[in-house]
Amino acid sequence: MRMRPEGCLRPVIRTAGDQAVLVEFEPRVDPAVTARVLALERWLEEHAAQGIYECVPGYCTLWVAYNPAVYSYAQICGLIERSAGQLDSTVTGHTRTLEIPVCYGGEFGPDIGDVAAHNGLRVEEVIEIHAAGEYFVHFTGFLPGFPFLGGLSSRIATPRMPKPRQAVPAGSVGIAGEQTGYYPITSPGGWRLIGRIPIRMYDPRREDPFIVHEGDRIRFVSITPDEFTDLKAMDDQAPWPIPVRYTRVSAYEEV
Template identity: 45%
Template sequence: MGVTSPPVRFDPLGDCALVARLGERADDETFARVHALLSLLRGAHPAVRDVVAGFTTVTVHYEPAEVEETADLPHHTLARRLEALAPDALARPIASPRLVDIPVCYEGELAPDLDEVARHTGLDAREVVARHTGATYDVRMIGFLPGFPYLAGLDPRLATPRRDEPRARVPAGSVGIGGEQTGVYPLSSPGGWRLIGRTPLRLFDPERDPASVLAVGDRVRFRAIDRAAYERVASP
């Protein structure tokens, strides 16, 4: 499926980055455009250092001294180059996404806020887990922490506000709900999302290539496992 849309414009983000705004709202249509541009822009020009997805944007970090010399300044030259590439990227069919299975134990102290989410949503805990594992999610953005995925596709019935007081330390692997979003903390960090389970998988490992298990555009399903299965994977 290709994406039809108005021309893409790259605007400056400081003197070493350009940003293309691909929609006003973080919806499916905008995301299709973000995803289509991402893979094309990586390696599109020797001056491009990195290409980062936002909910409605694609940002290109670049090295100005490595943009070919023209009568114009590098930001202008590179923006026109990338804009010329964009229509092709948006017209091209998007490769079918990778489906990543994430095992999660939704039990006991690994799920400290599950009862709170159940209370808030008026569902029982089993129904919360059934709905959380029943959906397929899109990785829309990686940010906040190395390997932290922002996932779209949470059942609206599960939406629960963040905690008033963020925890000082959320353990690595914690699966949380923050407002209408769900995600996984790949590393221990402070955090305010409601924790409903934990995965034994290491979603981020700097010694691995790629370091992050998930990339923008992947699809994710959570699968409930019991405590024994969690322990087997967590401590091999």
């Protein structure tokens, strides 16, 4: 069973068990679509928090678990339908862009040569292309705080490794297909590793230990091995202040 609100940008609502629905926007990886997903999540948190157990965003979907003692299926669908007309004003606002240092190649990026060879490039070109991008955080998952980033140039897109590593060091920056992201903690993983971040990207010492969230944007700044060592030493002493700038944007702007 499904319900489609009127209007081309309004979502489709599908059942997802007896206490959840899956809200689907346009099926494409696009910051404008994700911005509407996140706007709906915020709207539900503000207007229906007591009846919502959890919201889990994806590239173009929002999974909503609700309390059936508060909302029936028809009521939760009606609530989401009513919210759709109010999202346009919600998705426009200020977004954060974080500048995150990365040391590319060498021991920190053991797969960067594979990425270069796959795309017919030199390693220096891979670094230049990756560091030139501005990446939109569509959602986090897999690991706490692992960001799935949109905006990777197709010039350096590379398939995952055929066999995942048992342990990827925390801070490793990787490529998988047309996605890029980083590992906030040490874990198994199969992304192609091209560099490493010297600061803790999951840091319980900070007020916000996850640092990066859905809707943020990231720019990676290429640093030298010596700079990596210095920044890591500073971050080990106290959380290093990540440069952040705020920009007023619309959900309909392209990244």
